[in-house]
Amino acid sequence: MGFPQRLLADDEKLVLVLRRHIKVLLVPFLIFVGVVVLIGVSFLIPGQPWPQVVVGALGLIVLLRWTFWPLVVWANTTYAITTRRLIIRTGVFNRSGHDMPLSRLNDVSFSHNIVERMLGCGTLVVESAGEQGQLKLEDVPKVELVQHTLHRLSDDLRGVQGADDVDPGLARSLDDAFDDEYRGPAGSGERTPDERRT
Numbered sequence: 568m569g570f571p572q573r574l575l576a577d578d579e580k581l582v583l584v585l586r587r588h589i590k591v592l593l594v595p596f597l598i599f600v601g602v603v604v605l606i607g608v609s610f611l612i613p614g615q616p617w618p619q620v621v622v623g624a625l626g627l628i629v630l631l632r633w634t635f636w637p638l639v640v641w642a643n644t645t646y647a648i649t650t651r652r653l654i655i656r657t658g659v660f661n662r663s664g665h666d667m668p669l670s671r672l673n674d675v676s677f678s679h680n681i682v683e684r685m686l687g688c689g690t691l692v693v694e695s696a697g698e699q700g701q702l703k704l705e706d707v708p709k710v711e712l713v714q715h716t717l718h719r720l721s722d723d724l725r726g727v728q729g730a731d732d733v734d735p736g737l738a739r740s741l742d743d744a745f746d747d748e749y750r751g752p753a754g755s756g757e758r759t760p761d762e763r764r765t
Contacts (some may be wrong), residue, residue, distance in 0.1 A: 570647050574654065583648040583716060587641055587706040588688035595637040602626045602634070646704060648716060651724065653693060655704070667702060671695040672721040677710045693717065 570584045609622040639659055647654040653667040673696055679689025689710035693702045707713055 570645065575649060576651065579652070580650045581647065582650060582720065583646075583713065585646040585648075585708055585713070587644055587646075588686060588708045590683075590686055590688065591641055591706050592638060595634045599630060599634040602629050646707065648713070648720065650720060653702075653717065655702075665702065667693060667695050669717065669721045670724045672717065675714045675717045675721075677707075677714050679710060683710075 570581060572581075575581065603626075606619075606623055606626045609619050612618065643657065643659050643662075645654075645656045647656075651669055653669065653672075655665040655667075657663055672693065674692075674694040676692045677689050678692075683689045687710075688706055688708050691704040691707045691710050691713060693704070694700065695702070
């Protein structure tokens with residue numbers, strides 16, 4: 568699925584490009600099938616041709632509004648994750664966008680009900696330190712993977728290393744750097760009041 572490269576900075580790379588989960592098109596698909604069946608049945612009824620014309624015209628309006636339009640909206644809603652930003656683009660005639668720098672990311676959480684768990688999608692809530700505060704993205708496919716990716720990219724931008732990358736000597740060197748006053752009784756070799764009683 569294409570994403571315009573002109574939206575990216577020179578040192579920015581595209582990581583994920585997503586559309587809302589295909590489940591959002593289930594109801595429009597069912598409406599399409601229902602309207603097509605009704606139009607087909609109306610042509611089987613003998614008599615005047617005007618009922619078929621009326622049913623066909625109403626069916627076309629329903630198809631345009633509740634089948635074709637949701638498909639166009641779905642196709643024009645894009646979630647993109649780059650090495651620096653979360654980019655959201657929505658709208659068919661009037662486009663709107665939201666860019667959230669990953670360096671300002673405070674928290675990323677997700678939720679999904681049992682049906683969404685089976686389908687592998689859910690709602691993603693992204694919180695940033697900026698004025699916009701909280702951003703809610705619904706029907707995100709592979710929502711847990713997206714959450715993990717956002718956390719990892721945000722940590723990479725801020726220079727935070729994960730638990731697997733911690734130097735084992737770091738804790739010892741920090742402990743040696745603190746004097747006895749900051750270590751407390753356990754660090755200075757003194758016995759605590761509880762230890763003295765026993």
